[in-house]
Amino acid sequence: MDFETVMQELERLGKERLKKTYMSNGAREPLFGVATGEMKPMSKVIKKNQKLAERLYATGNYDAMYFAGVIADPDVMTESDFERWIDGAYFYMLSDFVVAVTLSETAIAQEVADQWIASGEELKMSAGWSCYCWLLGNRPDGEFSESKIAGMLDRVKDTIHGSPERAKYAMNNFIYTAATSYMPLHGRAVETAKAVGPVEVQSDKKKGKRLNASENIQKAIDRGQLGFKRKHVRC
Numbered sequence: 001m002d003f004e005t006v007m008q009e010l011e012r013l014g015k016e017r018l019k020k021t022y023m024s025n026g027a028r029e030p031l032f033g034v035a036t037g038e039m040k041p042m043s044k045v046i047k048k049n050q051k052l053a054e055r056l057y058a059t060g061n062y063d064a065m066y067f068a069g070v071i072a073d074p075d076v077m078t079e080s081d082f083e084r085w086i087d088g089a090y091f092y093m094l095s096d097f098v099v100a101v102t103l104s105e106t107a108i109a110q111e112v113a114d115q116w117i118a119s120g121e122e123l124k125m126s127a128g129w130s131c132y133c134w135l136l137g138n139r140p141d142g143e144f145s146e147s148k149i150a151g152m153l154d155r156v157k158d159t160i161h162g163s164p165e166r167a168k169y170a171m172n173n174f175i176y177t178a179a180t181s182y183m184p185l186h187g188r189a190v191e192t193a194k195a196v197g198p199v200e201v202q203s204d205k206k207k208g209k210r211l212n213a214s215e216n217i218q219k220a221i222d223r224g225q226l227g228f229k230r231k232h233v234r235c
Contacts, residue, residue: 026091129170
């Protein structure tokens with residue numbers, strides 16, 4: 001399938017209801033409103049195609065950018081490619097669920113995520129912390145430095161309440177993921193969640209929200225989900 005065919009198919013699959021939902025979460029024109037599950041038939045035909053993914057991502061069309069992440073080939077993407085992608089990610093559904101997801105399948109994931117976390121820029125921070133969530137929830141525990149993850153938990157504890165709003169979501173999720181998917185530090189993550197307590201987040205369009213990692217961790221424990229690992233990160 002070529003670029004024009006993919007764009008035509010995305011437009012055909014678009015739904016006004018989903019378009020409104022995406023826009024209420026921060027998406028902007030152009031977009032069609034395509035359900036992610038509707039993209040699977042095309043992705044099975046195309047598989048990985050980085051050249052096509054780059055062209056789709058450059059359109060600025062949310063659905064095309066999301067599909068670019070589905071068919072991207074992380075093995076050939078460089079740090080500069082990811083910097084370009086994160087610069088184009090104008091809201092969290094792109095930064096956290098397209099760029100961070102794609103980055104998590106690379107060998108440079110931690111290196112790039114560390115730089116984004118340290119950047120002080122809201123969506124880069126969000127993507128960096130989210131990338132670690134995808135990593136911890138998918139890769140074996142032995143691939144991570146226990147002391148590094150412990151230091152990151154301390155960093156969250158010390159800085160989450162003063163961090164940018166979207167970063168708060170990702171940092172809160174990092175505590176949860178460390179507690180449920182990274183067993184060497186389950187207890188420390190549980191204690192971190194207690195120390196952090198409820199996290200207040202604000203939005204321009206919606207009422208404020210309270211995040212509570214402790215409650216969600218307990219729910220995961222009750223469901224017997226400790227040690228959970230995803231088989232696949234990308235859909």
